[in-house]
Each structure stands twice: as structure tokens, then as C-alpha cells.
Amino acid sequence: MPKTHHVRVRLNGVDHEADVDPRVLLVHFIRETAGLTGTHIGCDTSNCGACTVLLDGRPIKSCTLLAVQADGSDLTTVEGLMHDGQLHPIQEGFHQEHGLQCGFCTPGMMMSALALLGKNPNPTEQDIRWAISGNLCRCTGYQNIVKAIQYAGRKMQQGASA
């Protein structure tokens, strides 16, 4: 048996730690060790982006990173969006603009959107399509996802100026 390693991360603002086998992927650490199943496994081959989470603010595919590599990092998953019982503007945008159908891609889409809006609060349609180019959706045709992210951007700017 390979030597286990102690992994400690800050996950949606809460510390999580465990001893893990090096071959455990981050997505399994998040879903099974930390019990947060909002992050989905789609293709499991680094192609679909359903497993996207933020690692120190940057979107990455958690099916293609070892949990041991995330040791010491700050992680955000879809569960980190809601605050004090209030939907995050991104969640509200997907609701208002029908940015999902089956919802399988949605947690990953929202993480890519969160990283984009953090850097660029007023993105063009092209900026949005670039930011979600690593997230596949089999249902919506992307049109309403773009609108949902635009909605969130507007709402977040209003929030910031209010």
C-alpha cells in the first residue's frame, strides 16, 4: 500500500482534512470525503467540465487533479455560492434566464462563470463564450447560459454600486 498523505484544504470557507491515498482524485475527495456532491463527474476524461471547481480562484477540472496536489489550497464548489439563505446572482441568473435543462453541467458552468465575473464584471458575449468553452452542455444550446451569466454580471454590479 502506498503511503497516505495528509490533505488539508479550505473548502467553501470551511477547513477539511483527511489522510488520503495519493491516487484519490480531487473530485472524489470533494464528493466522498467532504460529502459535497454538487460537483458532478461527467466524462471522467478531462473533456466536459462538469467537475469544474475553483482552486485558489481559478477554474480547474477536479477529475484531473490529485487531492494531494490540492493540499493547502482554497477551493470553491457550487455549494459555496449561496449565502445566508440567499441565492447567488449567478444562481438567480440561471433560474431567471432558464440557463439549465437537465442541470448536469450547471455546477461546473457556474464555477466558470464565477471566475469570469470575478475578473471581468461586465463581460461581452464573446468573453462569456470563451470562459465557458471548457464546459459542455448537451441540453441548452448555450444561448440561455450566456444570458444567465449576463444577468448575473448586471446584478452583481448593481449590488456593488448599491
Place this chain on the structure above:
Amino acid sequence: MIPPSFEYLKPRTVPEAISLLEEHGENAKILSGGQSLIPMMKFRLARPGWLIDINHIPNLAYIREEGGYLKIGGLTREADIESSDLIRSKFPVLHDTAFVIADPQVRNLATIGGNLAHADPANDHPATMLALGAQVVATGRRGERIIPIEEFFVSIFTTALQHDEILTEIRVPVPPPGSGGAYFKVERKVGDFATAAVAAQATLDGQGVCQGVGIGMTNVGPIPIKARTAEGFLKGKTLTEITIAEASRLAAGDAQPSSDSRGPAEYKKALVKELTKRAINRAIERARQ
């Protein structure tokens, strides 16, 4: 899919990483961005017994101009190359290249050192580095050695690096005034490897005569290919529609594609011809800016 079992090691310095590579021999592999290695391990195409994670070694990720070279640390992420103002303004061909590699999530982890060391003929940086005449800095037990990029790619997935050497830096000579470059890639969808792609870097004098040109081609052979016949033809010639068309035809001749799920070999040759033309034209446009 979970990778087969391995031991994980996290060296804090380059010498420590090198001694771990020596200690564990061929059974050890460097883990950089992991965006090629982890998928290969999940598919059982690679089964290293030891992973030497170089991500915790300080001072291996940087982009700077120094002593007539652009120097990029081996651990530099594609996303940082893509957003570098220095690269965008002075090495636009490299900006073009990073921008079309994989997708944003992969680019946040994938490194330029891994892209070159992996020596997948489908990877995008090799062609661009061939066009730019780059040098690889390999660090081993006996210190650093410089490998010209033309000698770096030996065969598919095999480079001139020794097992216990780390690609610590890639150096690109700063092009003289009157230079420009561009990378054109055809992919089936975002995130796909190239069906074919071409990098061109050209230097022109005041009369529009080509002082030098580098042309590299992606995924049209077992290793990344330098279009030597096309380069030799253009040097010293005025770049016109006619000479560029002839160089593009010659570049297609230098390519050795095989037929696969991305298309028949003849189609890929036709792509190389067209992409070479586009890359040279954009390079000239940029050289004149």
C-alpha cells in the same frame, strides 16, 4: 477512473527532485500540470510507481526578458502565457498558441514545460518553438545544458531529455525589428488537438525582403516538423502572393500526416498549405506594425 497506485513525492528544490528521479529510476515520473499525465494514468497508458510533483519548487514559473531572450520557467501555466502583455506585444505567435491550447480550465494547470517534455506531436507549443528557434534548458545532476529545439524532439513521446533531467526553462531569442509571427490551428471543437496547425515567424527588411523565416507544423507527423524546404525557399526572397503560395506548397510537401479520425492525409496536407499561407500573411502584417 482512478489511476493505478503510486507513491507521491513533493520535493522543494530542483536538486532534490533530480536526486529523487535518480533514486527511483525509470519507474518515476515528473508531475507538472498533470493534464497529460493524469489522463494517461487513468487510461493505464502510463503506470509510474513514483510521481515527483515539481509544483512546490519555487522560482520555476516566470516570464521575463533578459539578455536578448524571452525566458519562460518550465512550470509556467498556459493561462499566464496567454495573459502576459510581454508575450502578446513581442511574441504574438506564442500568444496565439497558448490561446488555442485545450480550454480555460486545462490552461490553468497545464505548463509549457510539460507541453514540450511530453513530446506529443499533437501538442501546440513545439511547432511554435521550432518557428522561433527556441532553446530548452535542461537541468540535471551535472548542472544545466542547452538543447536547441531542433534537436529536442527525438520520436513520438520521446525527447532529448535524460531521465533525471528537468526542463527548467525555455529561451526564445528576441526577434530583430521588422519581425512578426502567427499561429493558425484547425480543430474540430474547442479543446481538441489540432487536425493541423502551422506557426510562422518572419523577419523582413525595409524592402519587404525576407531576412529569415521559421515555420513549424503541428500533428502532421510522428514528431513536430520544421518546414525546412519552405523556409529555405523564402529566405532572401521578396514576400509576394506568388512566393508565399510556393512556400505553402513546399510546406505541405514537408508535412508527413497520416489518416485518422481527424481526416485523411491528403486533407491535412491541403490544410497545411492553407494555414501556412495564412500564418505567413499574418506574420508579415504584424512585422509591419
